[in-house]
Amino acid sequence: MIIDPLYALSGLAVGAIVGLTGVGGGSLMTPLLILLFGIHPTTAVGTDLLYAATTKSAGTLAHGRNQVIDWKVVARLAAGSVPAAIITVWLLSQSGVQTTAVSHTISLVLGAMLMLTALTIFFRPQLAAFAARRGELSPIAQTILTVLFGAIIGVLVSISSVGAGAVGVTVLMMLYPRMPTIRIVGSDIAHAVPLTLVAGIGHWAIGSIDWSLLASLLVGSIPGILIASHFAPRVKDGVLRALLGIVLTLVGLKLLFS
Template identity: 55%
Template sequence: MTLDPIYIALGACVGFIVGLTGVGGGSLMTPALVLLFGIHPATAVGTDLLYAAVTKGVGSLVHGARRNVDLRVVGLLALGSVPTAAITLLSLSQLGPRSGQAAKVITCALGATLLITAVSLVFRRKLMTMRLAEPERSADRSAALTILTGAVIGALVTLSSVGAGAIGVTALLLLYPSSSASRIVGTDIAHAVPLTLVAGAGHWLTGSVDPSMLLSLVTGSVPAIVVASYLAPRLPEVGLRYLLALVLAIAGGKLVVA
């Protein structure tokens, strides 16, 4: 395997944005590979899923060491997401992962998920205000909704590699408003690891992963995330979030109408 400087640069750009905003890995990486580099949607999704498994695996260790992971919630999310990921992978294999039909399904799912992600970034605070005004849910109801949320995210992530970040965090904030933001983020990242690993492994088995591209992307992103993490507290998070939402909405709209 050889390192490609173009993909290293892409990994660095995306990694820098992730380090600044906390979201945008799959939301930016997959559409960039599809729209800018002409990579087949299945290969873009499969490669990005394993890229996410590596980067979020490191992140989950850090959050775990700081006790920012709710293992019960992670288990409930995985109970919904992992089986759904397996079912989605099976459905894609029936279509033929590199067929034109599968490419169309993945492209449409990617576009729709990007639009949902953009909306969740813009209206997250308003949704939280509305949720805090509601009565607290029972533990059983919260558990059922968490499993259902995991199932939806499992399907979206497997099809598009997008959804485990901004959508997952927004959903958890609404389900568990009393939890701290750092615990929500840590729990979401920890859940993304088994989900992206299972989904990425499934794409690998169907030949939808480019190992050289994967290595180049990781090589560029890891140092960029570290640098951006130090700069993030000095930059306006709200402005960055709205800018990211605009970029995702444009990319999502272009993919949907493609």
């Protein structure tokens, strides 16, 4: 398996952004592969899903050791997302993964998810404040809405590989306003592992994984995340998030209207 330096460098850059902001893995990697390197959308999504499953497994281990994962919330999300991911990938396989129609659909969904991710980055503090003022939902409502949200994310992530991060955290903040942020982030990362793994295996089964590309991205991204995480406390988070939101908006518009 040959490591491509350009892909590894891209992985390093995206890994650094994730390490600094906690956001931007799939949101940047998939459009980067499509727009900059000309990778077919289905292959970009499938490869990025297994890339996310690998990197977020390490994050889950770290958060698990720190006991900041709410496994009940993870189970509720997975109850909706995993079946939805299986059904979505099956429907993609029936449509023909390399067809123009599927490619166009993936680009549109990806563009829309990037725009939604940018909005959650810009307005997360306001949304969290609104949820805190509204108060806690009933346990039954929380359970139903969490499973339903999991199903929606399962569909969207299987098509675009985007949505389990920034969007997931923001929605969980709305549903569980009393839960500490670190616990919400830990639970969201833990849920992303089975979701991206199941969706990624599904894409593997239909032949939309580039293993050399995956290896090259991981070679760059793992040190990128580790190095950037070390310097993250010294960087102004607000500025980085604003820049990331602007970039995601521009890329999303490019995909929607290209």
